[in-house]
Amino acid sequence: MTDTTTPSAPDGAANPLRDPRDRRLPLIAGPSSMVMFGVTGDLAKKKLLPAIYDLTHRGLLPPSFGLVGYGRRDWSDEDFAQYVKESVSAHTRTGFDESVFEQLRGGLRFVEGTFDDSAAFEKLTEVVGELDRTRGTGGNHAFYLSIPPAAFPQVCSQLAESGLNTAQDGSWRRVVIEKPFGHDLASARELNDVVEQVFRPEDVFRIDHYLGKETVQNILALRFSNQLFEPIWNASYVDHVQITMAEDIGIGSRAGYYDGIGTARDVIQNHLLQLLALTAMEEPISFEAADLRAEKEKVLSAVQLPDDLAAHTARGQYVGGWQGGTEVRSYLEEDGIEEDSTTETFAAMRLDIATRRWAGVPFYLRAGKRLGRRVTEIAVVFKRAPFLPFRSTDTADLGQNAIVIRVQPDEGVTMRFGSKVPGTQMEVRDVTMDFAYGMNFTEESPEAYERLILDMLLGDPPLFPRQKEVELSWQILDPVIEFWAEHLDPAPYRPGTWGPETAHEMLARDGRTWRRP
Incomplete structure (x- = not known):
């Protein structure tokens, strides 16, 4: 009988006992x-x-x-x-x-x-x-x-x-x-020094569970295995990118952790910036850890903050009200929260990437609690076609083309494009083409932690960010947090909405609007 166990090399290198091209057998952790x-x-x-x-x-x-x-x-x-x-x-x-x-x-x-x-x-x-x-x-x-x-x-x-x-x-x-890997750049470095005094850098596995999600990994497959997408994945065709992580719940019993941390530190520094890096990175030489991480680090190194943080960031805190037929408390009324807390439960910001591929294309990130629904998605929104053969009334109901990668809860990809409405007139409206994991694959997607724990036991590190990625993320976020602390208190927003008005005004200044997932 063939032995299917897969002991991993002690240094995390590729296992010489298996051929990575052989997809017939699953990878099985060795004795551990x-x-x-x-x-x-x-x-x-x-x-x-x-x-x-x-x-x-x-x-x-x-x-x-x-x-x-x-x-x-x-x-x-x-x-x-x-x-x-x-x-x-x-x-x-x-x-x-x-x-x-x-x-x-x-x-x-x-x-x-x-x-x-x-x-x-x-x-x-x-x-x-x-x-x-x-x-x-x-x-x-x-x-x-x-x-x-x-x-x-x-x-x-x-x-x-x-x-x-x-x-x-x-x-x-x-x-x-x-996570969290520190609460700012200095603490992240201190934390890393502590851990790497005891363990070798290659033996430290930092878990960002979003990187274990099938749809997040599918970003790489979508981009680099299809000629359909990669040629238009750039500033010549893309108008802007929106990355959203919304929750319809409050902080629950997490007051001890959440207050003083806030949404930006909790999920933007890690989850959303990792999604940005995967969306914007160049094609890696391979999907080995060193090559994949190198391309993500190039993107994070090229991220630039807007000059006017007051105009291009937003900060909010949910108030009491009704959501889904249930009356809910404000953030300041949650158990364990100080009545004068200025911790944000909603955060949004514009980031730009100073590379040839993305010059002039803004990336809008937003995350929050008590929003309209639970959803995490990446929306790549394309520039409008010239519409030269059409009258203005023909395309009045047509929006911008978009590719939307749904990370959770209903994992999949949606494409939005224009199609003629049946009838004698030339009228074009938006339609969608949808791919859902649950409808196209018989095997249910594993939980992110299943994939990440198995990869760690196998010594396979591509899905684990290394220290340089962590530091680059804090270098992006720290100036925003410092600006907010001195100049920008959180604006109120009602439960079940999509954040404070300041977030909508932020995009309106650029002539754009947030998607409603």
């Missing part, structure tokens, strides 16, 4: 385990643990995979197994199967302790060693820091003192970091 800090948090409960179970269910983790939870709970291994079972039962994508869970259960361990408890880290060292002996994990261990960045120095120091960060010959140790 994961130690998860923050395992009792919402992210682990709703996303990380279900993703690990779904990977097991799909046969993409080795049967001997180990998962170690680290936390303050007074739990036995059996208590932890019950917690994992409840989490995956409630949130699994692939459906709960008792036999699959029993396979995963064999590798579940729990270590009780705080981040400053050296004895607990000694116990963790023993548990990791026990997994090597009894489960055959081969010294390959990943440490997932699903914890606040302020705790990184302490945890990294403990990992170093206990020797858990050091791999033996032929094995690997990796660390996974969740």
Whole structure:
């Protein structure tokens, strides 16, 4: 029987034991385990643990995979197994199967302790060693820091003192970091220094879960595998680009994290700027990590802020009102929010890219909570055709052509173009051609965390931003945040709308309007 396991090279290089051209077999992680800090948090409960179970269910983790939870709970291994079972039962994508869970259960361990408890880290060292002996994990261990960045120095120091960060010959140790990667450029550099004192740069995996979404990866396929799109993907044909990330919910129970951070730091610095980079980058030599990252970094290096930040950025905060038939509170009335907080729940800005491809094409980014609906999309809006053969009345109802990449929730691509209305008159109106993942592929798209966790275990880094990308993103955003703090308080907007009037005025100054998704 052919062995389909795929052990990864310790330095994250391409695995010599498999031919990347062979698509018949899925990539399967080799012997390994994961130690998860923050395992009792919402992210682990709703996303990380279900993703690990779904990977097991799909046969993409080795049967001997180990998962170690680290936390303050007074739990036995059996208590932890019950917690994992409840989490995956409630949130699994692939459906709960008792036999699959029993396979995963064999590798579940729990270590009780705080981040400053050296004895607990000694116990963790023993548990990791026990997994090597009894489960055959081969010294390959990943440490997932699903914890606040302020705790990184302490945890990294403990990992170093206990020797858990050091791999033996032929094995690997990796660390996974969740956003936010700092709160500005200086803190991002400090955070990186802390982590890279303990782990090699190539062993640090920064997770931006948006990069694991199928539709985000499809941007590259759409652009570079189709002659239909790439020749017109430039300033000669494109009028502007809109990137939107809207949520129809408030901050919920995230006041402790969100207040003082705000929408710009929370999602524009990472998610939206990554989407901009993928949309605007040049064709890479290959899709290997170094080539892909190099092109994204070129784009981020070329991003320019407008001279007048007051006119070309907008900042908002939702007030109370009605949304979807339910009365909702204002941001300032949410639990844990100070009554004089100036944290924005909506942010928008214009960015320009100083390259030959995009000269003169504005990129408009917006994100917010309590907006009209939950949607993330990239809209490439094209310049108007000359309409020379048509009378003005023939094309009165015709808008601009657009390609809209829908990232969530209904993943797909829509093309908007003009078509003649049936009848004896020449009348042209907008029509749409729609591609939806759910209607064209029988396999359901995996959750982003499934793809990213598997890639990390395989040592495959293209979907993980490296430190230079993080720093370039902060260099773009920091001047905006500083300007807002001194000159621009958030404007109010009602729940269920598309942000404050200042955001609409921002585009109106350029003779444009926001799309209504």
